[in-house]
Amino acid sequence: MATSLAILLPFFLIFNLASSESFIGVNYGQVADNLPPPSATAKLLQSTAIGKVRLYGTDPAIIKALANTGIGIVIGAANGDIPGLASDPNFAKTWVNTNVVPYYPASNIILVTVGNEVITSNDAGLVNQMLPAIQNVQSALDAASLGGKIKVSTVHSMAVLRDSEPPSAGRFHPEYDTVLQGLLSFNNATGSPFAINPYPYFAYRSDPGRADNLAFCLFQPNAGRIDSNTNIKYMNMFDAQVDAVRSALDSLGFKNVEIVVAETGWPYKGDSNEAGPSLENAKAYNGNLIAHLRSMVGTPLMPGKSVDTYLFALYDEDLKPGAASERAFGLFNPDQTMIYDAGLTKQQQTSSPVPVVAPTTPDMSKSPVTPKPTTVPSALLLFTT
Incomplete structure (x- = not known):
């Protein structure tokens, strides 16, 4: 019997690894009045290759529904919680003891995000309180013996970048340097990620006139765009945006801080x-x-590994204000049917739904509840060929 189990165990492990993909996540927003029960959503997620879910808050019903599914859960402290978390360590302990301790480890909470797009919010008070809030949440997790198991970070808009064109020239706005140095030192010391919201859609929307912009944004065949500093040819906007963040992190000396894509999508x-x-x-x-992530090609500056990427979004959020597109980022209907097939069902893991053009690198011997960002960074990575 023991021998049989030893033989079968690898097959079980292979099956479980194939069930979901840890680098594919999804955002589960709740600015809506027609969402299905959390239990139905948990079943839906288990039928897909999605390995992680990002919540903008700490809804206990959702966290409970995801218990024992193995799905990684990101929970969020709202921007409005930051002053209390920053000024009062006991408030942070209460927050952790209320929103984390009762559910972990059955509910696989992997990351706490403290605030969303705070640095670019133009709220100086909030910006200055963000790192102390993060540190107090970390201390509260440490006190609960969870510090080595659950990471703490925050989420940034692409507008933190002053320069992003070409990707190798990626740099943060100098006015953010002080707060970013402190935050990135924390990320580096704790192994927590730098989470960013790149949206090729917003780049395209700002400049739809160029003939190949859409193909470049959609990972479709195109001529590619050369980074004149490195001679790397980029074949899609996503890689270019993520590598611009990589370059900005490297320029500040934080080459070991990993990037997580907290949001990206297309209406x-x-x-x-x-x-x-x-x-x-x-x-x-x-x-x-999704096919690009599954290829494990990575980006030109981070080859051979797919960045953890959270798609926006699981469902439409019908109560969001603004343009119609704000309410049309969903992958699934409230009845759990697909709005369109993006290749997320488990049986689709072994085949890409659509062709992917891999990035190319040069021969070196010859030479990254608040709604999605609605502002577009000044540098859009629409660099020339």
Whole structure:
């Protein structure tokens, strides 16, 4: 019997590893009045290759529903919680004892995000309180003997970058240097990630006129764009945006801080005056992105490994204000049917839903609840060939 178990165990492990993919996550926003029960969502997620879920808050019903599924859970402290978390260590302990301790480890909480896009919020008080809040949450996790198991970080808009074109020239805005030095020192010391929200969709929306912009954003065949500093040819906007963040981190001396893509996506419909939203484009972007991640090609500056990427979003959020596209980023309907097939079902893991064009690197011998970001960084990575 023991011999049989020894033989079978590797097959069980292979099966479990194939069930979901840890680098594919999804955002589970709740600015809606038509969402299914958390239990139904948990079953839906288990039928997909999605390995992680990001919540913008700490809804206990959702956290409980995900218990014993193995799905990694990111929970969030709201921007409004930052002053209390920063000023009062006991508030942070209460927060952790309320929102983490009762559920872990059955609910696989892997990361706490303290605030969303705080640095670019233009709220100086909040910006200055962010790192103390993060440190107090870390201390509270340490006190609960969870410090080595659950990471703490925050999430950034691409607008933290002053320069992103070409990717090798990626740099943060100098006015953010002080707070970023402190935050990145914390990330480096604790092994927590630098989480960023890159959206090729917003880059395309700002400049839809160029003929190959859409193909470059959608991972479709295109001529590619050369980074003149490195001679690397980029074949898609996602890699270019993530590598610009990598370059910015490296320029500050934080080459070991890992990047997590906390949000990225494409709307499947929008207002008549919005450039880019369509079912075809959304399917192409998300489907090609998933295939790109599964290829494990990585980015030119981070080859051979896929960055953990959280798709936006699991469902539409019908109560969001703004343009119609804001309410049309969902992958699934409230009845759990697919809005379109992005290749997320388990049986699709072994085949890419759509072709992926891999990035190319040069012959060196010859030479990265608040809604998605709606502002577009000054540098859009629409660099020339």
